[in-house]
Amino acid sequence: MIVRTTDARTIALTVNGRAVSATVEPRTHLADFLREDLNLTGAHLGCEHGVCGACTLLVDGEPARSCLTFAATCDDAEITTIEGLDDDEVTAELRAAFNREHALQCGFCTPGMLVAARDLALRLPDADERRIRVGLAGNLCRCTGYAGIVKAIQSVIAERRARGVAPGGAGGRGLGPVGARPSRARPTERARTPAGPERAAAAAAPAAFIQDFTPAHSFEQRFAVAFPPDEVFALFGKVEEVAACLPGAFVDAVPSPERVEGGIRVKVGPISAAFRGAAAITRDEASREGRILGAGADGRSAAQGEVRYRVAQGAEPGTSEVALAVGYTLKGPLAQFGRPGLVRDIAGRLTADFARNLEAKLAGRGDAGPTPAAAPSGLNPFRLVAGLLFGRLASWLTRVRGSRGASD
Incomplete structure (x- = not known):
């Protein structure tokens, strides 16, 4: 079933140096808008799943x-x-x-390939074949076998470096995937944005000061702990001890009970990031509820999110049930792995480790998780994908059984 919407939006943007104002539907993709409304057909449509790279162009100077x-x-x-x-x-x-x-042969991939190649020519310090091939991994070609493409990019990088052109892009601005740097602000916002060190500090400021934060994705997790609710909630108030229970988490400083500075290390397949930032913490002793609202970045990827937790009486006397509500927004290279289903699977595994380490901490055992300096264990992407497939299969079988039961 196709759902049509009339919730159109007027946007103002600059396309190839020309100011453009248009009304678009929320579901309209940038490629369709450029090709159909502006007759800019250089960005080709291939897979339409973000895999082939034929539609690659620059958004605020970054390949997208x-x-x-x-x-x-x-x-x-x-x-x-x-x-x-x-x-x-x-x-x-x-x-x-x-x-x-x-x-080039048929030329279908060439526009997107040139945009990706330009990024490499500006950014890479030298004509390293391995790094060029990795950089082109998101652009597929069915004709050339890539050897000529790689040689072409190598020659341009070598010639530019021989002329003394340093990597980093025009004006010293590094290029990279969308989200690697803040998007352009409107003039009124630019006037309010601090510069220099103050700007860097503002980028790492806790999301608690962004009152209208709306997460792109959210999910819930629950786990049981074999200790009374009051003890569990009291431990949640000790930020450094709780961080030691979460794989990859670390605390740099706790300026006050309401603020913590630190981050978390994440590794999914070939992508790894160490998000550093700050968070605001609020707790309600009466209801045994709390909230952590924060933001962080690793220079290429950025994350913002909130965690709401509630500690309740468990099914058995002397036990607790912890309910977590997590909302988040990802930007940058890690966002391509941030599909909600995959994130929920990763969160499920981390939550299981966290619950086990939390119980060990409460019991006073010495195996209560990694030290703040320890790096997280890598998450097996194949196992994660297999888990998602089996989960979807189970969900499909449940729906089939339900529909059969309803028909009987």
Whole structure:
């Protein structure tokens, strides 16, 4: 069933240096808007799942998949398509190198490949083949076998470095996946944004000061602890001890009972991040409820979220049930692994470890989790995906049984 909406939104953005104002539906993808409304067909549509990279363009100077980006989220952004790179020096060098090294055949992947190659030419310190191939992993080509593409990019990087052009991009601004740096602010917001060290501190400020924070995703977790609720809730008030129970978590400082500075290390397959930031903590002794609201970043990925917890009487006397409500928003490279189902699976495994370590801490045992300096154990992506598949299969079987029971 197709659900149509009339909740259109007017956006103002800059496309290839030209101011554009348009009304778009919330579901309209940036690629469709550019191709159908602005007749900019350089961004090609292939898989439409963010896998092939044919639709890659620049959003605020950073490569992005336009088939997965909603046009409505690009309000006040600067969009650059392959058409907007006609006079770009690096792209001109890459075009010549692609011709010289026979790095294109049918040409369908070439616009997105050039955008990705430009990012590599600006960012990589040297013409390292392995790093180039890793950087091109999100751009697929069915014709060339990639050898010519890699050689072309290598030659451009080598020539630029030989001329003394340092990596980092124009004006010293590093390029990378969308979310690697804050998006452009509106003029009124820019006037209020501090500069220098104050700006860095503001970026790591706790999300508690952002009263209208709305998480992109949320989920709930519950676990039981074989200790009375008062003891469990009292331990939740000892931030450093609780952090030691959560794999990968660490605390740098506790300026006050209402504020903590630290972070968490996350590793999923080839992607790893150490989010550092701050959080605001509130607790209600009477209801045994608490809230942690914070934000952090690792320089490329950023996260913001909240955790609400409630400690209640368990099923058996002297036991507790802990209910967690988690809401979060991810940006940057780690966001591609941040699909809600995958995050819930990861959270389930972390929660199980946390509950076990929490009980060990309450019991006074010495196996109450990693030290703050310890790195988290890597999460097996294949096991996570298998768990998701089995979970969906079980859900499907449940629905089938339910529909059969209703028909009987």
